[in-house]
Amino acid sequence: MDVKEKLKISRQKMPEQDPSVRAKNFMEVPLGFSTKTAQLEAQRCLNCKIPKCKEGCPVYVKIPEFLKLIVEGDFAAAARKIKETNALPAVCGRVCPQESQCEATCILGKKGDPVAIGRLERFVADYERENNLIKIPKKQPAKNKKVAVVGSGPSGLTVAGDLIKLGYDVTIFEALHKPGGVLIYGIPEFRLPKAIVEAEVDYLVKQGVKLKLNKVIGASRTVEDLFKRDGFDAVFLGVGAGLPRFMNIEGENLSNVYSANEYLTRINLMKAYLYPEHYTPIALGRNVTVVGGGNVTMDSARCALRTGAQKVTIVYRRAREQMPARGEEIHHAEEEGIILKLLNNPVELIGDEKGAVKKMRCIKMKLGEPDESGRKRPVPIEGSEFTLNTDLVIMGIGAGANPLLTSTMPDLELNKWGYIVADENGRTSMEGIWAGGDIVTGSATVIQAMGAGKQAAKAIDSYIKSGK
Amino acid sequence: MYEIISKTEVVPNIYELIIKAPEIAEKAKPGQFVILMIDEAGERLPFTLSDWDAKKGAITIYFLEVGLSTMTLARLDKKNISAVIGPLGKPVSAEKFGTIVLGGGCYGIGGIYPIVKALKEAGNTVITIIEARSSYLLYNKEKLRKYSDRFIVTTGDGTKGEKGKVHDVVKIMIKRKEKINRAYFIGCTFMMMNCFNETKNHDITTFVALSPIMVDGTGMCGCCRCLVDGETKFACVDGPIFEAKDIDWDILFKRNAAYSQQEAMIYQFHSCESREV
Structure with a gap:
């Protein structure tokens, strides 16, 4: 097919559950490509001599190569091509912000729509899994060197996946009772089905990665124990930024005020929406207000809708252009009927006699000069306060560094916010200890954490080989 | 899985649970707690660490039967629970104060x-x-x-x-x-x-x-x-x-008291159900 013909094919749409239906269930929203649609979409790739898409990917997925295999109809081979550099394609195909990474640099995007790389990644990973075509890749011979990975989120899984292939003896320690970190407790079922996370973890376990659940490093074992008692040669810390932030406004400790972390954990990890079959309860708000503008805010708002809320409002202090959430997530939320109240900021929460939240006082904001993040700073408009009725409030304003582990490591250098100081390869101030993901960068994306894991895995390999 | 060594109703409605958890028994300090899960569908329940024996690798907790989860734990007839996590929280400083x-x-x-x-x-x-x-x-x-x-x-x-x-x-x-x-x-x-x-x-x-x-x-x-x-x-x-x-x-x-209404309702419902069986 020549370029002219390729350019005639328009970007293929992925079918989705109808908004009015999906707002009442937890099933996945986009339904996936058919083989035919996938092949048509993959044909759009121009096979650039210097593929810009690869440069946009933090883990350098071999994009033109896997697209070519789709065109040829060898979908399982395409999945394996991706897996050469990315251990979690079914996850990344769903939650990566492709529009600001690989698809942003796709040459087709200059004049029209870029190739739907993310959707194709999802397609081949699903195809391989659903047709039982997953093959355990060959490992290098055993090196008899042990690496401990603390945390089973995206960075930890990537480190484990890369090092097991190189012949290391890898053990993951996870504090919660299920592996996956934010992929399990944070991202909801309708955006990332948990069965997919389980399959990706299972793929690592089948390769020989040992998984120890319910192990809080810093509590039942220290990092020092890992070296001295358990004989690990290197340790990777990928514990995430698990410390929810609050606004420190009046009334924030009322009942039915949740951090997004708590709300999402109750729903995703503890399956509170299935109460009482699952024993963890959750407050069912009718008129829910979510504060924030990121993906976590969108996830919380959409979960609230799915647990029966009649009205869900997002209150965000900046304008739409500054929202950190993916465009697709904002679009999905609005389609489902979630109301965006932009340029508003809560100043107080008011409760009833039982201590449950009933009202939120907000102040209107306007945009001022850009701040250190480069975004226009929101400034309160004096005298513009008003009151909203609400019976459940979720604070989705971000997370800080959880000190549980780092407080047990006095020699580990932290920055002023409590995040671990690490170089571009994840090397920390302590010998044999690497770190990556949100505990280094603060809240970021799944793929950025995976990119950090990739770098760290490389560096750990060369450290163990050379002692440097 | 964590083995329940013994479960005793020490006085009406208060239970003593001794669980095999060697790593926790080794690291436990006064004032700390553990999180316990009965099974995959269970809540994550915090309990004060009330004794431990590093040699036997055992920890002891006491709990009051107050709701669905503690009722289930009290009547549990299997020998294992799915998770015990800890020791968590800050210990008390055991110095000489007078x-x-x-x-x-x-x-x-x-x-x-x-x-x-x-x-x-x-x-x-x-x-x-x-x-x-x-x-x-x-x-x-x-x-x-x-x-x-x-x-x-x-x-x-x-x-x-x-x-x-x-x-x-x-x-x-x-x-x-x-x-x-x-x-x-x-x-x-x-x-x-x-x-x-x-x-x-x-x-x-x-x-x-x-x-x-x-x-x-x-x-x-x-x-x-x-x-x-x-x-x-x-x-x-x-x-x-x-x-x-x-x-x-x-x-x-x-x-x-945030969930007391929901919990009271469910406790009733489950109590009735278990009586029928």
Whole structure:
């Protein structure tokens, strides 16, 4: 097919559950490509001599190569091509912000729509899994060197996946009772089905990665124990930024005020929406207000809708252009009927006699000069306060560094916010200890954490080989 | 899976659970807690570590049957539970402070024991006071007596020891101008608040072990937040033991009751169901 013909094919749409239906269930929203649609979409790739898409990917997925295999109809081979550099394609195909990474640099995007790389990644990973075509890749011979990975989120899984292939003896320690970190407790079922996370973890376990659940490093074992008692040669810390932030406004400790972390954990990890079959309860708000503008805010708002809320409002202090959430997530939320109240900021929460939240006082904001993040700073408009009725409030304003582990490591250098100081390869101030993901960068994306894991895995390999 | 070594109803409605958890038994310190899950569908339940034996690799907790989860745990007939996580929270510092009053009620009669023991071993004069509604609800007496310089039992109906509660004894001690340098109380929130109300104006540094609702127990969710000295603190990582003078009791009571309606309803529903079977 020549370029002219390729350019005639328009970007293929992925079918989705109808908004009015999906707002009442937890099933996945986009339904996936058919083989035919996938092949048509993959044909759009121009096979650039210097593929810009690869440069946009933090883990350098071999994009033109896997697209070519789709065109040829060898979908399982395409999945394996991706897996050469990315251990979690079914996850990344769903939650990566492709529009600001690989698809942003796709040459087709200059004049029209870029190739739907993310959707194709999802397609081949699903195809391989659903047709039982997953093959355990060959490992290098055993090196008899042990690496401990603390945390089973995206960075930890990537480190484990890369090092097991190189012949290391890898053990993951996870504090919660299920592996996956934010992929399990944070991202909801309708955006990332948990069965997919389980399959990706299972793929690592089948390769020989040992998984120890319910192990809080810093509590039942220290990092020092890992070296001295358990004989690990290197340790990777990928514990995430698990410390929810609050606004420190009046009334924030009322009942039915949740951090997004708590709300999402109750729903995703503890399956509170299935109460009482699952024993963890959750407050069912009718008129829910979510504060924030990121993906976590969108996830919380959409979960609230799915647990029966009649009205869900997002209150965000900046304008739409500054929202950190993916465009697709904002679009999905609005389609489902979630109301965006932009340029508003809560100043107080008011409760009833039982201590449950009933009202939120907000102040209107306007945009001022850009701040250190480069975004226009929101400034309160004096005298513009008003009151909203609400019976459940979720604070989705971000997370800080959880000190549980780092407080047990006095020699580990932290920055002023409590995040671990690490170089571009994840090397920390302590010998044999690497770190990556949100505990280094603060809240970021799944793929950025995976990119950090990739770098760290490389560096750990060369450290163990050379002692440097 | 974690093996249940024994489960005993020590007094009506209060259970002692001994679980095999060698790593926790080795690292446990007084004042810490564990999170326990009965099975995959279970809640993550926090319990005060009430004893441990590093040699046997065993830990002991006490719990009161109050809701669906504790009812299930109390009636559990299998030999394993799916998760035990810990030891979590900040331990108490076991230094020599002088004369210390330690009060326990309900599950706190079990929970106060490690602190009694540690403070006695640190060379303090230890006065232990426990409370129950009636004599048949008292337990753990011999263990506590062993590490106490004075051991005082109170019952609400006067069937054993002093008639009254822990805070009544504390009140009398203060009235008699007995020297008390520190106090620790573990029990229900109301009991701890009552005890603190007696000590607060008498220059006695008083600590209480808070038991707010938790989910992960590692600082990740913020469910257990309390207002302490005007600041939001997480009981799971900043506590669970705080200085009583700093605590906003009103918020604590209200947040603890957040799910009481749902839980009461479900408890009824499940109780009926299990009776039919």
